[in-house]
Amino acid sequence: MAVPKERVLTQPAQVHGATRPEHDAILTPDALAFLADLHRRFDARRLELLAARKLRQARFDAGELPDFRPDTAAIREGQWTVAPIPAALRDRRVEITGPVERKMIINALNSGAKVFMADFEDSSAPTFANQIDGQINLRDAVNGSIEYVSPEGKQYRVKQNPAVLVVRPRGWHLPERHISVDGEPMAGALVDFGLYVFHNARQLQARDLGPYFYLPKLEAMEEAALWDEVMSAAESELDLPPDCMKATVLIETLPAAxxxxxILHALRGRIVGLNCGRWDYIFSYLKTFRAHGDRLLPDRGQVLMTVPFLKSYSELLIQTCHRRGAFAMGGMAAQIPIKGDEAANEAALAKVRADKLREVQAGHDGTWVAHPALVPVAQEVFDQYMPSPNQLGVVRADVCVTRHHLIAPCSGSISRAGFDNNVEVALRYTASWLDGQGCVPIHHLMEDAATAEIARAQLWQWLHHGPLEFTDHAPIDFALFDHALAKHTHRLRESNAAYAARADQAAALLSTLTHADHLGDFLTLAAYTQL
Structure with a gap:
């Protein structure tokens, strides 16, 4: 645990959530004072930036289209590079992600991946117990004491040469209502970041392991600059070297593209790379153009990384990163192994191989998987086509992406099966999230908040920008949605009687969000008050 500098005593952060005795080691008086300091220094600016998001979206709703900023042309055209990449992160060919659950952490660290992204955000349901238990688990992973014994008695321990640990705190938009400062709820981002660095930063820094972070949901360079200020303040407070905290930013919103x-420039002293957060990016495309009936997307299964607006985004990210000396990370393979059906499993693995081949040949420096069994699949592709630790030398001078390319409409169709799958995924994921599970296998795909957001946003757009038709020319209407929601809610209740209340709760929330006149910003914000 890092020892902060001597500070003037002020009122520490207040804890309102139910705790267990083992949480006391995380929620110490010094740690709570550290959180309070972060809140008082940075929360007003965070709220200003969230207000700027709303104004930006209002302009999009009124018909404006996203574009490159004229006031920052000098940054785009200038000759500069980011700081050198630390040795521990120079080979990131395969990264695995997952929630901060104890068994998951051990399995991910042992998976053979180069990096494990421990996720407080889209694959975690932010119950207070989940968040603080996650901090305990990460503390134990950092100090080497983490272990787990299953109910059946199987023991799990971390092996030699584990994956490098990178932590994803919650996005700027998410509150933590169980911890407040001066009567105001803290930002989930500052809670996750603050507790992790307070207890682990000194030990990680001493081993040249960061601490390292993935930063989600950014929409503008000013939001990246705020993270830089937060990290600089934490380094100073904890007596750490400047810029020892390193960051990779997920480009998962259309404005950020x-x-x-x-964004690289705002974090140039500590940024390591950008990542194609493809699922959130598709959701952001839907949300940004929620009022634009001419930019609807077809079935999710048709919105692949080969469609023009996604291909352009990926190639621009590679070109941008490599020009600045930063890594360009590929996106998530959401498939999970299909047991008992060899043909179906091989078909799923073939999709993973094709996706990773596309990424490595395009110039990406690494990729993401959601399941340990996919690590060797992705690694085999990257090992074959990227024998060096990275591809910073692939400059992609052939890429010329304009505003039009990044916002190009996507052709395709809407099928009954795609509509029904969206209802099922949105419902089942929301019910699981409300039950404390943020990462849910559904039909052999690992669904998280991002994919559930795609499902519910597509439903909203298809129903509010009608009249639309399925491929068989049947109309898409609210009667059909209500029937499908009732059908899947009944099935969910029947599958688990103890789960019935969550099924009904999730169905009511999804119905409200889908029938509303405006597409809500985030499912997780709407659901958080019910968690």
């Missing part, structure tokens, strides 16, 4: 140079 127009500011990739600017």
């Amino acid at each position: 127009f500011q990739m140079h600017e």
Whole structure:
């Protein structure tokens, strides 16, 4: 645990959630004072930036289209590079992600992946117990004491040469209502980041392991600059070297795709790379154009990384990163092994191989998987086509991406099966999230908040920008949605009687969000008050 500098005593953060005795080692008086300091220094600016998001979206709703910023042209055109990449992160060919659950952490660290992204965000349901238990688990992983014994008696321990640990705190938009400062709820991002660095930063820094972070949901360079200020303040407070905390930013919002140079520049002393957060990016496309009936997307299964607007985004990210000396990370393979059906399993693995082949041949420096069994599949592809630790030398001078390319409409169709699958995924994921599970296998895909957001946003757009038709020319209407929701809610209740209340709760929430006149910003914000 890092020992903060002597500070003037002020009121520490207040804890309102139910705790267990073992949480006391995380929620110490010094740690709570550290959180309070972060809140008082940075929360007002965070709220200003969230207000700027709303104004930006209002302009999009009124018909404006995203574009590159004229006021930052000098940054895009300038000759500069980011700081050198630390040795521990120079080979990131395969990364695995998952929630901060104890068994998951051990399995991910042992998976053979180069990096494990421990996730407080889209694959975690932020119950207070989940968040603080996650901090305990990460503390134990850092100090080497983490272990787990299953109910059946199987023991799990971390092996030699584990994956490098990278932590994803919650996005700027998510609150933590169980911890407040001066009567105001803290930002989930500051809670996750603050507790992790307070208890682990000194030990990680002493071993040249960061601490390292993935930063989600950014929309503008100013939001990246705020993270830089937060990390600089934490380094100073904890007596750590400047810029020892390193960050990789997920480009998972459409506005951020127009500011990739600017985001790298804002974090240039500590940024390591950008990542194609493809599922959130598709959701952001839907949300950004929620009022634009001419930019609807077809069935999710048709919105692949080969469609023009996604291919352009991926190639621009590679070109931008490599020009600045930063890594360009590929996206998530959501498939999970299919047991008992060899043909179906091989078909799923073939999709993973094709996706990873596309990424490595395009110039990406690494990729993501959601399941340990996919690590060797992805690694085999990257080992074959990327024998060096990375591809920083692939400059992609052939890429010329314009505003039009990044916002190009996507052709395709809407099928009954795609509509029904969206209802099922949105319902089942929301019910699981409300039950404390943020990462849910559904039909052999690992669904998280991002994929559930795609499902519910597509439903909203298809129903509110009608009249639309399925491929068989039947109309898409609210009667059909209500029937499908009732059908899947009944099935969910029947599958688990103890789960019935969550099924009904999730169905009511999904119905409200889908029938509303405006597409809500985030499912997890709407559901958080019910968690």
